[in-house]
Amino acid sequence: MKNILRIGAAALAFAAPAMAQTGSGSDVSGPPPGATVTFAPLPTPTTPSGGGTTGGTSGLGTAGAAAVTGIGNSFTSGGSVTSPTTNAPIPAAALASVGTIISGGNGQAAAVASVGASLTAAGAPAGVTAQLTQALAALAGATPGSAPGLIISAAQAFNNFVANAPASFFASNNLPAQFLAVHAALTPMVAAIR
Numbered sequence: 001m002k003n004i005l006r007i008g009a010a011a012l013a014f015a016a017p018a019m020a021q022t023g024s025g026s027d028v029s030g031p032p033p034g035a036t037v038t039f040a041p042l043p044t045p046t047t048p049s050g051g052g053t054t055g056g057t058s059g060l061g062t063a064g065a066a067a068v069t070g071i072g073n074s075f076t077s078g079g080s081v082t083s084p085t086t087n088a089p090i091p092a093a094a095l096a097s098v099g100t101i102i103s104g105g106n107g108q109a110a111a112v113a114s115v116g117a118s119l120t121a122a123g124a125p126a127g128v129t130a131q132l133t134q135a136l137a138a139l140a141g142a143t144p145g146s147a148p149g150l151i152i153s154a155a156q157a158f159n160n161f162v163a164n165a166p167a168s169f170f171a172s173n174n175l176p177a178q179f180l181a182v183h184a185a186l187t188p189m190v191a192a193i194r
Helices: 002-014 059-076 092-103 108-121 126-141 147-164 177-192
Strands: none
Touching: 059 092, 059 126, 059 147, 059 177, 092 108, 092 126, 092 177, 108 126, 108 177, 126 147, 126 177, 147 177
16 A cells, blocks of 8 residues: 555656647637637617616616726726636736726826827727727716716727727737727626616
């Protein structure tokens, strides 16, 4: 019995952790380099479902305002967020930049400029980039009465961005982390008002 235990212990001592196979789908590090990442349009109702309105203080407006505040705070606090599209972790600096835009904290104008510069450097048209970053900045003033309309506007700006950015922008080795952070922020906000 002692010999069996020694053999088992020796085998464990020399066992190395198995590494994931790149590109086989068994890893969680995101898509392979150069693969095109596809983003489905965010659902953008003209008014929130469930009887809510874009004005007034419906439960959906309160949920929308809470989502904006919660996501802005979460992104600026250094928490960990995984991209809902690539399943890869989003770098903390990208989260902080987008969180600062959404929350309207100190440095919002610099964050708008930084995120805009990263998106245009990756090939996105300046016009749709400005539309997206300004829609995100408008979320900083979200109240229960205005949150649904601001979220819808931001989601529409995101969809317009996706429709107008060149295919090369969406190559996994080119896709800016800030764009992944924008998508990760807007996805639960839209869900909060549906």
